[in-house]
Amino acid sequence: MSHLLSGFPRSVLTPNLVGVARSAFFRRFSVPEPSSPYSSPTCHDFSGTTDMVIQERDHQKLNCILEACKFSSDFRTAFQSHAKIIKFGYGTYPSLITSLVSTYAHCDCLDLAHQLLDEMPYWGFDLITANLIIASLMKVGEFDFAKRVFRKMLRRDVVTWNSMIGGCVRNERFEEALRFFREMLNSNVEPDGFTFASVINGCARLGSSHHAELVHGLMIEKKIQLNFILSSALIDLYSKCGRINTAKKVFNSIQHDDVSVWNSMINGLAIHGLALDAIGVFSQMEMESVSPDSITFIGILTACSHCGLVEQGRRYFDLMRRHYSIQPQLEHYGAMVDLLGRAGLVEEAYAMIKAMPMEPDIVIWRALLSACRNFKNPELGEVAIAKISHLNSGDYILLSNMYCSLEKWDSAERVREMMKRDGVRKNRGRSWVELGGVIHQFKAGDRSHPETGAIYKVLEGLIRRTKLEGFMPATDLVLMDVSDEEREENLNSHSEKLALAYVILKTSPGTEIRVSKNLRTCHDCHCWMKILSRLLSRVIIVRDRIRFHQFEGGLCSCRDYW
Template sequence: MFIKHKNAITSFTHLSNFLLKSDSGTQKQTMISKLKKCSELKDLETVYATMIKNNADQDCFLMNQFVSACSNFSRMDYAILAFTQMEDSNVFVFNAMIKGFVRCCYPIKALEFYLNMLKARVSPTSFTFSSLIKACRLVTAVAFGEAVHGQIWKNGFESHVFVQTAMIDFYSNLSRIVESRRVFDEMPERDVFAWTTMISGHTRVRDLSSARRLFEEMPERNIVSWNTMIDGYARMGNVESAEFLFNMMPTKDLITWTTMINCYSQSKQFREAVAVFDEMKIAGVSPDEVTMATVISACAHLGALDLGKDIHLYVMQNGFNLDVYIGSALIDMYAKCGSLDRSLVIFFKLQEKNLFCWNSVIDGLAVHGYAEEALTVFSRMEREKITPNRVTFISVLSACTHAGLVEEGRKRFLSMTIDYSIPPEIEHYGCMVDLLGRAGLLEDALELIRSMRIEPNSIIWGAMLCGCKLHRNLEIAQVAVDKLMVLEPDNSGYYILLVNMYAEANQWGEVSKVRATMKERGVQKKSPGSSWIEMEGMIHEFVASDKSHPISGEIYTLLAELAGQLKLAGYVPEFGSIS
């Protein structure tokens, strides 16, 4: 009887413990669920209060979850406070703290916590080091990284693929490609991610030959490997190699197509960029906002208004949000294609406008000769507390140049440096020299050039020469040409401009001298530039004196008729140019 009674007590005790554990487990799951659902800081505070009330603030697993939630709100001060209340923290809590500091961009704090972890005699895991390496990358100090690398070896993670791959990435991000390659070569085992990270490291320092060798040696490749190589060639401007790999790829994803489109665009092969976009649609790959912005930009450079309209329609039909990226690209495209009204409509319809949108509309107005309106938009941008950048001021100064607003240009140039601490670059100086030169203030322009904090290049002296041509100032023109002959000795355009100026002044002896200099230096006439026009969805390219177009005969006949009508209207051509 006693034995039966004893067994009953034992069973009841086991049942009670089970129910208590079950209740505790349910409570823990409830708190974890609440932590994951926290949408506001006060929610987090409420859950932590519950944890304290139930003595759950000592539960390492729950604290791990709480610290992660704190990092979501960038409130690691809450995490530190909770951590200090714990009597015994395990490696998972330390890892959560270190990861949280890295995520909230407190890399030094993450490294300090690792030292605290070692003092507490808590052994690190691979996850500890993956976060520490990221912390070192944020600090961008090799010494920290090398110290962590030493800890990796000390704790026996030298053969851990994920940790070693993180070290490869760390060193290559700091352009320490020798150390990065040493880690890679010493790895006993490598997965496709390790290979790809090393290839990316070589492309980052523009060592495409080493990257290509590794790529060829890879036991297996994935789409990321192919994309890394294509992107490397694209950034180097090696379109042919990028194109070869692109065509060789067994399967392509969105990044592949977008990278190739961007590759063509960066190399000014805009028609090819649009053609790849068409292939992408045929292949059934849906573009994203980055793809669309790149293609729209290609249309802008082509001046292909009808094509740009079609792509705008595609954007609307396929549910793309008119965000700042697509919005700024459309503003720029319509402005460059001559449809300023549409450009302005897009700008004013945008709910959110970033700096690129403002820059695009200011530049569009400036290019179309609406200088006052461009300056008005700039003033509105300032009122809305949008901080301009160097590109903004290029457009503003360009607007002043086109309208001949000398004093306004000077005012904006000073404002750029004094009010916004933007140091003038070549483009800004070029705009100012052009502005002063067009206004006939050639001495002022020359004084500005001589006061420049950077070495004036051919853009500056070219603008100076154009001003001299406009106002027939041979003395300063000769100064500009002397500089240009050193900077661009093979550019015939500057010589010919000077020849024409001497011819207009009937200084034929000087004309002969310049021509003799050109002959002596072997300067050839530049290849003529080309222009594009879009008609019925087709892009036509034209070059001066070119007769390769299928209907060139009709074109020249029409030009002759127009020339005749101009003469009847009283136009007299200028024959000063003898180039």
């Protein structure tokens, strides 16, 4: 064993780290801390198996014990094994350090994982081990620390880069994913299909049309072979970037032998409010003898929901069970509750929830709450609120907006007091636009942009022009019992209005405008953009949390049903 340990400094796991491990152990399990740094709280706290493995110097079995701790989230045995490793002088053995870091990260003991990595010799990690550590840290959301490990690596392969890029996407750091991809292209490592799958997903989530074209072009240039995963990803990419016609072209140019390709096309059409097109694709799917799966029907039901096709939605829900023997899951019931709720059939939506064979989840209750807000049914809205165990800001806002629209200011104030009591802050609207390959982000009421003065000047001019055309701000949506002027000021600084004003400031007349938003667009902004599209003779495409809206000539593609 000595030749395996040669070259590794004995101070990797210092007394300081031992103290951290001990303190974490005793805090977690409320055990009185002993006087000796290396002693256990009681004699039975360390398993005989661990003792035996250490004394036999069988590092492979010890790794197996740590792996078992990781998969079973056995904190106690992991801490015990750590203490024994230090006590018996194995604190510098790289594979055991790796297992400990991975186990702590997996068990959410990140303070120990951090200090272990801080005090270890990074050159002692082999490539496979380092890749596993990065993947493990990304899995538990420790992006910054995974990046630190990545930067200290002397050698990287395609798995290393894929772990970083995929981890960025998993942790919703989409711009970081693109930066790592650019860095990878400048290295001597060639991207593979897995790389492009992650990058495409990141571009889709970001809605970056510019990067979508670059990445697709690069795939063609590098002769990356399309499989059903990449084909589905490309359709999803163009759909989410607002380029549904390009998504259709991709769909028509590839093989349709896998159901996931059909699902991507149907879902893409659904978020664009093209329900009849989605139904047409489903019919084509049936004619080509491709069996739909549960995801197919989620897409079809969503498409029906966005367009108010209640009877068609009911028919597909029944077809799924009767003809294809697919038992509805939570997502299908959620889509049906959303379909009925959007159509104003709030009581029927509630009846479906009560008839479900499984416990409804938060998403379903929120769909009902949203319907109650839209159709002013506070009694049922309070039922939905009572069923949501962990309220977030959106739930409070829906309920408060409902009371405000009914001018029940006392009830709205009670909701705001509940928010304060529970420490819930309103989720600020955030919108972003892409110009010249650069993403510009705006928050509601934002004044942090370098060109804030010019942006607000353009916005004020646009608001004046829309008012002359008859636009009336929807001040009843503002959840405050304040003057109309204050409410109007609140509405005027919504993030999508700021983003749109910036694009108008920076582009020439007639240029198509694309805006993405993290929340559902409000009724006020929706009405405003319809008028603005007619005034400016420009197409305005907004992707919100739910779907796409294409404003043109004073009309919206959603036909005011969203």
